[in-house]
Structures are given as C-alpha cells and as structure tokens.
Amino acid sequence: MPGWKAHWDLLLALFILAVLLTLEYGFDIQLPQVASLIVNAIAYLLAGRGVLKLAWRKASRGDIFNEFVLMSVATIGAFAINEFEEGVAVMVFYQIGEWFQDAAVNRAKRSIKALLDVRPDTVIVARQEGDVEVPGADVGVGETIVVRPGEKVALDGDLQTESGSFNTAALTGESKPDTKYRGDQVLAGMINLNTPVQIKVTARFADSKLSRILDMVQDATARKSQTQLFISRFAKVYTPIVFFLALALCLVPYFVVDEYDFYTWFYRALVFLVVSCPCGLVVSIPLAYFGGIGLGSRNGILFKGGNYLDVMTKIDVVVMDKTGTLTKGVFKVHQVVPVSLSAGELVRVAAALERNSTHPVALAIVAHAGGAAGEKAEQVEEIAGHGLRGVFEGKQLLAGNLKLLRKFSVGYPTEVEMVADTLVAVAVNGQYAGYITIADEVKEDAHAAIKELQRLGIGTVMLSGDKQAVVDKVAYELGITQADGDLLPEGKVEKVQELKDAGKRVAFVGDGVNDAPVVALADAGIAMGGLGSDATVEAADIVIQNDQPSKIPAAIKAGRITKRIVWQNIGIAMLVKVAVLTLATGGAANLWEAVIADVGVALLAILNAVRIQRSDLEA
Structure with a gap:
C-alpha cells in the first residue's frame, strides 16, 4: 500500500494494539488499569491526533456535526x-479506512492526469547556431522543433519532414500508429515512432490542444454530479440526525426501562455513532465519478465534469451533424459542370473566392485548382449557411x-436541384x-455507431x-x-429545441464553429475534438478526441457503468448500516463489530468504484 512512511504513527498504533490484544486474549495477561490506560492512550494519540x-478545529467554528467530531466522541x-x-x-x-480511501482517490486522480499530462518539459529547437535544448514554454510560434524516435511531441505544429509515424494514444485513446505527411498537423502528446522529424510550431506550449485537454480534465474533477451534491447534502442532514438519535438511545431508556444501566445504553450509543459514520458514502461516490472520467479519458472521451456522466444516462435522442461528424469531412472535387465558362475557368474563379475560407468544401476546390498560393478575390464576404461573395x-x-x-x-436550371452530391x-x-x-466519405465506424445507439x-x-x-443519401x-x-x-x-419541447433529453454531436450554439443548447453537447473548431470544443460538455462516431455510444456506456456502480455503493452502504444500527440499538453489536462494519463498507465501496476503471466500453 503506498505512502506507508507517511503513516508510521498509525502503523505503530496498530502494532501496540496487536501486542495488547495478544497479551490479553492469547496469554490471558491483563495489564494494571493505569498501565493499560497509559499504553492505550499513547496508541490512541498516535492514531487519532489528526482526527x-x-x-476541535471544526467544532470551534460551530461545525460539530461531522465525521471527525463523531469519531472523537465515540472513541473518547x-x-x-x-x-x-x-x-x-x-x-x-x-x-x-481513511488511508485506503485517500489512496484510492489519489490513484484515480493520478490516473486521469497521467493519461494526458505527457508533455516533455524541454524540447530541441533548430536554430541558426544549431540544435538547442530549451524549455517548451520558451518556444515561439514559427520556430522548428526536432523530435527524435521514441520522444513525445511537446507542442502543436505542422510536419516539415516528408512523413512520420506517431502513436496518438494520449490524445485519442487509439494506440495504432498514425502516419502523417508534410504539412499535416502534429499535436503535443503524440509519440514519434520511427525517424527524426521536424515540426514547425503553430501554438505556444500553454495553448496546445493537449494543454486545453488537461485543463478540461482537471476542471472536470471539480464539477460535481447531482448524485455527489445529493450525497453531500444528505451527509449534512444525516450526521446531526444520527448524533441526536445516539443521544436519545443513551438517555430515553431511562424513562421507559425498569432497570436502566447507563453503561449499557451509553455503550450502545457509541456503537450507534461508529456505525452511522457516512465517510464510506462521502468518499466512494466521488471516487466512482473520478473512475468514470478516467475510463472515458482512456478511450479518447473527455467528460468536462461528473455531472455529464449522469446526463448521458438520461439521453433519449442523439442528434448529429453530418460533415466531420458522420462523414470524414475530407472533400474532393468530383465533377465540374460549366455553363457559360470553360471547366478550368469555372474552377479558377471559384477557387479565387474559396481561398478566403477554411471550410472543407472550400479547401477541396482550392486543392483541385492547384493549391492555396493562387489568385484571391477581394472584398470577400461570408454569408453564413450560404457561401461567399466577392470581387475578382x-x-x-x-x-x-x-x-x-x-x-x-x-436563376439556374431546375435539374441542378436533383444533384445528390x-x-x-x-x-x-x-x-x-x-x-x-x-464528394465526401462516410466514416468507417459510423454505421456501427448508429446501430449501437x-x-x-x-x-x-x-x-x-x-x-x-x-x-x-447519407441517412439511408x-x-x-x-x-x-x-x-x-x-x-x-430550432430542431433541437423542438425535440426538447417534446420532452426529449438531447445530445448533439458536431464539429464546426456553426455548431457551437446548438452544442451549447443540447442537454449534452459533444464535440469532435480532432477536427472540431475551438469554439465548439469550448462550448461542448464532452469532447471526442479521435473524431470516431463509435465513441458516442461508448460515452453513454461510460455514464451508465458509473451510475450503476454509484447506486450499488449507496445500496450496499445503506443496507449494511441499517442492519448494524438495528443490532446496535438492541445491544446485539459491539464496538468491534461497528468499526469492522464501517470500514468494511467503505472498502467494499472503494473496491467496487475501482472496477469502473477496468470496464470495457467496446463490449
């Protein structure tokens, strides 16, 4: 178990307790009461001084109904x-039990951060004086960095070498090699697999896509789900109730029992207090959501908060954009049909306008015309949802x-309306x-994604x-x-609002900047993060890093798995606590059984929550 050096005092207390119990029950040796008090007090302070x-700190501020006060009262x-x-x-x-809980929560947080925080601190920059190793934060946009085989890319940029093969698992959850060619975008977090490559930096260290992803995931752990908020509120109400019930269990029998023995009822009240401690619930529920966020991250799905895991379990309808979401968004000119111009002239004038746009359709026409270095139109105006106009x-x-x-x-011929592409x-x-x-192509896994949904x-x-x-055509x-x-x-x-007005819980999946408003409107906004615009990624609640539609049902499964584990933990904890509280009230449980029940429930819940991180979203 990690961190034992930081808990030497607890281990020493456990050793003293073991020795005392061995003497008493193994060899029937009883220490004198004063000596027993001193030795046990030393062990108690070693283990419990932090609690x-x-x-004391919380009670002095008026917060007396919490697990620390509860444990202190019970043990004293x-x-x-x-x-x-x-x-x-x-x-x-x-x-x-707290040690196990802390270790499990820290492990979950570390696993989330380790999935993404894979940026090297220093990079090799190609400068006039030669290759220089400098901190990644000191590299400017436009500089060229050198990445050797086996090294991680530190900054986003465009590949300057003829080609290179990269492991993109940190960003996409997919470990298969991805081959890039000259001019292709290479992102921070990718690992160079074969030959040395040069990359021209397009974004500073803090502005890389990986940095933004890491910020999203770190923020996600602070965004609580409705279940987490409910458990927190529940604990604040539950703890004072059980405290007063324990007090009543000690004092009320004085008025209703013929032979009242204070020691007996006080002991039962202490057992009641120990069993009622809500720490297992309070820790295991957030741990389950950390696990759900980590499970998504490992599969290239970034949830911006535990609340969105909950939302995905309630989704009735998934609404999807077409281009870049269900199709590849990689267009090629399929046919040129001129009327008053030659085919070459039609492409030339169209490209002059489209060179002012970054839309995938525009890029396809520009590429067909011979690249971005050609003639450009002037006074260009983009008319949203329609196209471009300008002077050439x-x-x-x-x-x-x-x-x-x-x-x-x-005016145009009516037969143009019948063109399917x-x-x-x-x-x-x-x-x-x-x-x-x-022409655009449907993504390889789009059909399987729709079928699974x-x-x-x-x-x-x-x-x-x-x-x-x-x-x-694509829908068919x-x-x-x-x-x-x-x-x-x-x-x-309007279409999404109509679905919501009809009582549907809607997830919208999109990638373009024009999808940002509808992504923000949906109950769950999902952005295709690889091809998606920054505006859409920022507006989204969930980001799919590898642009695969199959990750949409996987996100729903991650939410459902997390919810199932959360409610299993709540059910286990409440069932055991109610059973032992009933036994404690009737005098059929002692402090040993109480602490074993409390710690046992906490450990069961923790182990159950850890299962989330081993789940398979492809099943």
Whole structure:
C-alpha cells in the first residue's frame, strides 16, 4: 500500500494494539488499569491526533456535526467507560479506512492526469547556431522543433519532414500508429515512432490542444454530479440526525426501562455513532465519478465534469451533424459542370473566392485548382449557411449552395436541384456559370455507431446545412430515420429545441464553429475534438478526441457503468448500516463489530468504484 512512511504513527498504533490484544486474549495477561490506560492512550494519540485536531478545529467554528467530531466522541466515550482497546481499535481502523480511501482517490486522480499530462518539459529547437535544448514554454510560434524516435511531441505544429509515424494514444485513446505527411498537423502528446522529424510550431506550449485537454480534465474533477451534491447534502442532514438519535438511545431508556444501566445504553450509543459514520458514502461516490472520467479519458472521451456522466444516462435522442461528424469531412472535387465558362475557368474563379475560407468544401476546390498560393478575390464576404461573395478581376462572384443563388435572385436550371452530391454553384455578375460537386466519405465506424445507439434504445437524428438530397443519401446509408438538410445554424437550434419541447433529453454531436450554439443548447453537447473548431470544443460538455462516431455510444456506456456502480455503493452502504444500527440499538453489536462494519463498507465501496476503471466500453 503506498505512502506507508507517511503513516508510521498509525502503523505503530496498530502494532501496540496487536501486542495488547495478544497479551490479553492469547496469554490471558491483563495489564494494571493505569498501565493499560497509559499504553492505550499513547496508541490512541498516535492514531487519532489528526482526527482530534480536525474535530476541535471544526467544532470551534460551530461545525460539530461531522465525521471527525463523531469519531472523537465515540472513541473518547469508549475510554470513559474503560473500554480502552475498543476505543483505540475504532480510531485505528477508522484511520486505516481513511488511508485506503485517500489512496484510492489519489490513484484515480493520478490516473486521469497521467493519461494526458505527457508533455516533455524541454524540447530541441533548430536554430541558426544549431540544435538547442530549451524549455517548451520558451518556444515561439514559427520556430522548428526536432523530435527524435521514441520522444513525445511537446507542442502543436505542422510536419516539415516528408512523413512520420506517431502513436496518438494520449490524445485519442487509439494506440495504432498514425502516419502523417508534410504539412499535416502534429499535436503535443503524440509519440514519434520511427525517424527524426521536424515540426514547425503553430501554438505556444500553454495553448496546445493537449494543454486545453488537461485543463478540461482537471476542471472536470471539480464539477460535481447531482448524485455527489445529493450525497453531500444528505451527509449534512444525516450526521446531526444520527448524533441526536445516539443521544436519545443513551438517555430515553431511562424513562421507559425498569432497570436502566447507563453503561449499557451509553455503550450502545457509541456503537450507534461508529456505525452511522457516512465517510464510506462521502468518499466512494466521488471516487466512482473520478473512475468514470478516467475510463472515458482512456478511450479518447473527455467528460468536462461528473455531472455529464449522469446526463448521458438520461439521453433519449442523439442528434448529429453530418460533415466531420458522420462523414470524414475530407472533400474532393468530383465533377465540374460549366455553363457559360470553360471547366478550368469555372474552377479558377471559384477557387479565387474559396481561398478566403477554411471550410472543407472550400479547401477541396482550392486543392483541385492547384493549391492555396493562387489568385484571391477581394472584398470577400461570408454569408453564413450560404457561401461567399466577392470581387475578382472586376467581376462580382458568388460561390455557395443554391440558397445563395436564390438569395441574390440568380436563376439556374431546375435539374441542378436533383444533384445528390454536395454542390457549389457559381455565378458571375449575377449570371449562373455552372457548378462543382464535392464528394465526401462516410466514416468507417459510423454505421456501427448508429446501430449501437439504436441497440441501446437511443433515437438518432441527423441535421446538416447540406442540401436535403445529400443528407437523405447519407441517412439511408447509415440507417438514420430522421434527417433534415438545408439548415442554417439557427435551423439546427430550432430542431433541437423542438425535440426538447417534446420532452426529449438531447445530445448533439458536431464539429464546426456553426455548431457551437446548438452544442451549447443540447442537454449534452459533444464535440469532435480532432477536427472540431475551438469554439465548439469550448462550448461542448464532452469532447471526442479521435473524431470516431463509435465513441458516442461508448460515452453513454461510460455514464451508465458509473451510475450503476454509484447506486450499488449507496445500496450496499445503506443496507449494511441499517442492519448494524438495528443490532446496535438492541445491544446485539459491539464496538468491534461497528468499526469492522464501517470500514468494511467503505472498502467494499472503494473496491467496487475501482472496477469502473477496468470496464470495457467496446463490449
């Protein structure tokens, strides 16, 4: 068990107690009462001085109904009726239980932090004077760092080497190698697997995606679930009630029992106090939520608080964006259909506008036109949910969906409405010039994710700004029964609000900056963290690091597993405590049985909570 050196006094107290019990029950040797009092008092102070200090400090501030005061009263009471060994035993075993609890909670917190805090403190920077090792916090944006095989990447950046293979487990929960090529983004926390690579830094040490993730997880442990808050409130009410019940158990029989013996009823009251200590519940419940957050983190799912584990157990409907969530969001030009221009000219003018956008569709057109270094339009304006307009070579250009053309009263052939792929329509000087179709691919695990959600009894809905024909095609492929396209950001908000007004608990999954409002509105907002925008990740309650839809049902399972363990702990604790309290009231339990019941329940709850971290979300 970790940390024994810090608990030498408790171990010494346990040794003294063991010697006294061996003498008394093994060799039938009784120490004189004064000697027994002195030796037991030494053991008691060794084990319990910390509890006594806390009890005094809290009582002096008016907080007398807490577990420390309760334990102090019970053990000092045992000494008052000459039950020295039992008083020491109660304090020793109570402290051992606290030791186990602290170790379990600290282990859970460390396991969460260790999953993510994998940034090296120093990095090698390629500078004019040669390679220099400097603290990661001192590296500026635009500098080039060198990462050797087996080393961890310290900062986010773009790969400058031709290619490299990386382990991304710290960020995504997936241990399989991920090959990156020149210009691809490499994130802090990844491990270089084969050859030395150079990375051009794009974000400072404190601003890396890994730093933000770590901050999220650290904040998550401070955000309590409704069950945790209930247990805290319950303990504040429960403790004074049992304290006064113990007092009543000692004094009331004086008025109703013929042969009242103060020693007998005082002893029963002490047993009652020890058994009623709520420490097992108060510690094991937060531990279960730490375990749930850690379980999610290991699987690439970041819960921003224990409360969101609870929320996921109540979700009725999962609403998903299409592009970047269910599809890869990696577009390629599929077809160029010009009308008044040549195919090459249509792509050229469209790319001049799209070079002002970072939308995946825009990037596909720019790549098809020959890259980002080409000509750019001027006076470019982005019209949310529609597309772009601007001036190029003295001509007014429009490039976007058909809603954009309708907005500016540009006529187009009706057959264009029937195109099933993502479409970018182009107009020059108010005249329709043709369209470009863009192909996207459904993610490999999207179908399995939808099937698993439906198996779990969760409804599935897809909302997209893309046109209805494209949305219907993807929905049919995935088996989603409700799918709405042609939606502006406010349209998605309206659809989710309609579901909430119908009494549904809604989780929304998205990745684009335009998804941030609806992510914030949903009961559970889930962001695809790898491809997702910073705004969406910030607004979300849960972040999926590897962008895999299969992590959505996994997040629901993590919540359900955590909830099941929490209520098992509550049930076990209350059942045992009620049983032993009943026995204590009738005089059928002593202090030894009381402390064993209290510590035993706490340890059972802790061991049960630790099981969460070993759960399999894929099952």
